[in-house]
Amino acid sequence: MSTEAAALPQKTPLLQSRLGSFLAVVPLSIWVINHLWDNLAAFSGGAAWQSSVTTYAHPFSQALAFLVSLVPLIFHTGWGLVRLLSFRPNNLAYNNYGNLKYLLQRLSALGALAFLGAHIWKAFLAPRLLNGAPEAFDDIAREMRFHGPTLVVYLLGTLATAFHLANGLQGFGMAWGIFSSERSMRRFEPVVIILFLVLLAMAWGSLYALYQAGEALGPRTGTQIEM
Ligand code: HEM
Numbered sequence: 001m002s003t004e005a006a007a008l009p010q011k012t013p014l015l016q017s018r019l020g021s022f023l024a025v026v027p028l029s030i031w032v033i034n035h036l037w038d039n040l041a042a043f044s045g046g047a048a049w050q051s052s053v054t055t056y057a058h059p060f061s062q063a064l065a066f067l068v069s070l071v072p073l074i075f076h077t078g079w080g081l082v083r084l085l086s087f088r089p090n091n092l093a094y095n096n097y098g099n100l101k102y103l104l105q106r107l108s109a110l111g112a113l114a115f116l117g118a119h120i121w122k123a124f125l126a127p128r129l130l131n132g133a134p135e136a137f138d139d140i141a142r143e144m145r146f147h148g149p150t151l152v153v154y155l156l157g158t159l160a161t162a163f164h165l166a167n168g169l170q171g172f173g174m175a176w177g178i179f180s181s182e183r184s185m186r187r188f189e190p191v192v193i194i195l196f197l198v199l200l201a202m203a204w205g206s207l208y209a210l211y212q213a214g215e216a217l218g219p220r221t222g223t224q225i226e227m
Helices: 003-007 014-044 046-054 059-085 097-131 137-146 148-175 182-187 189-217
Strands: none
Touching: 014 046, 014 059, 014 148, 014 189, 046 137, 059 097, 097 148, 137 148, 137 189, 148 182, 148 189, 182 189
């Protein structure tokens, strides 16, 4: 780089480039892990799931939870989209594991974006805004059991999110200098794989519990209102 170029102001200030990365982990990743944990209450039935996932002690805590998860998500999505726009895949020329994960991090980001858009609208906003009540256990359980596209979207969306989060932590460690060498970064690899599998087991476990519960409820009848 010439001294003239070095003297020019940086296109992306450090704070801005690091903030998107920081918000992805604190609070977004923490929120996602907590949300997956809450959803495991589906194994204990409708009342337990409803109290764990959709009930808030106070409208203020509901608004706060929404802000704490949504604002970082919007910021991180903008930060991620800027990175995606400058991405030129070269996996055929450099066919190695690290480069494959780099590509998958970006593909899973697009999967997570599509899934989260649909999920936030269908499961959080629409029931509250259109029906004045949170998503009901019976509705989501029935959808999971009797509406194939919903089940497929949830299976793939949570797969993308689990990979994106687990693999993203390694990228985060590199960006923040937590790994002092390439060797220490590679030693983190089993942690990424285990975390990915644990997150996936939590997500797919909840989907399985909803699917099972849906069977006992039976398909929606003509008299039931669609959410
Ligand atoms: C539940 C939602 C999400 C979580 C928990 C999450 C988490 C993460 C984490 C932990 C990282 C690593 C940060 C770093 O490299 O410093 C990351 C990277 C990334 N995220 Fe997300 N993310 C989510 C949604 C999204 C969405 C919706 C997009 C939209 C396009 C996106 C795009 C990206 C991109 C492109 C990277 C790679 C950045 C790079 O390597 O330069 N993410 N994400």
